[in-house]
Amino acid sequence: MLDIYTLGEEVLTEKCQPITKFDSGLRVLVDAMFETLTEADGVGLAAPQVGVGSRLFVINIQGKERRAYVNPQILETSIETETAEEGCLSIPGVWHDVQRPARVTVQAQDLEGKAFTVKAEGLLARAIQHEYDHLNGVLFIDRLDEEERGKMVKAYEKRTKGRRSRTL
Ligand code: ZN
Numbered sequence: 001m002l003d004i005y006t007l008g009e010e011v012l013t014e015k016c017q018p019i020t021k022f023d024s025g026l027r028v029l030v031d032a033m034f035e036t037l038t039e040a041d042g043v044g045l046a047a048p049q050v051g052v053g054s055r056l057f058v059i060n061i062q063g064k065e066r067r068a069y070v071n072p073q074i075l076e077t078s079i080e081t082e083t084a085e086e087g088c089l090s091i092p093g094v095w096h097d098v099q100r101p102a103r104v105t106v107q108a109q110d111l112e113g114k115a116f117t118v119k120a121e122g123l124l125a126r127a128i129q130h131e132y133d134h135l136n137g138v139l140f141i142d143r144l145d146e147e148e149r150g151k152m153v154k155a156y157e158k159r160t161k162g163r164r165s166r167t168l
Pocket of ligand 1: 090
């Protein structure tokens with residue numbers, strides 16, 4: 001299990017660097033990220049969320065998709081958008097509707113460095129875009145207008161404060 005970095009940590013706001021070594025270190029990291037994702041009951045997890053500033057995320061949608069995306073690039077997004085509620089393991093306890101393109105085409109590399117392309121819609125398209133944003137230091141609350149973003153941060157801080165006082 002890896003520690004999940006939360007709102008306020010610098011690594012979550014930085015642009016991540018491409019992965020150049022497809023070695024056992026990468027496989028170990030990806031295995032640990034999948035484990036952490038399962039434990040946290042999430043759909044996706046990006047490397048900066050575990051404190052690693054590399055262009056990598058993993059997605060696990062039960063029965064549909066379990067894959068690591070290394071150095072992903074979004075090649076195409078649909079003009080048609082969809083709005084759905086999102087949350088983030090790095091901002092636990094808050095959710096908000098986010099509008100995103102309904103479909104995306106993404107190209108990435110697997111753990112051997114081999115390129116693959118995925119055409120996604122629905123939850124997978126949303127997860128890919130959410131995780132891809134993490135690699136550019138963008139959180140889902142950054143996609144909201146300023147007022148709504150502020151409300152989310154406040155709600156999160158209130159929740160965190162509450163948790164801290166309980167554990168004292
Ligand atoms: Zn997230």
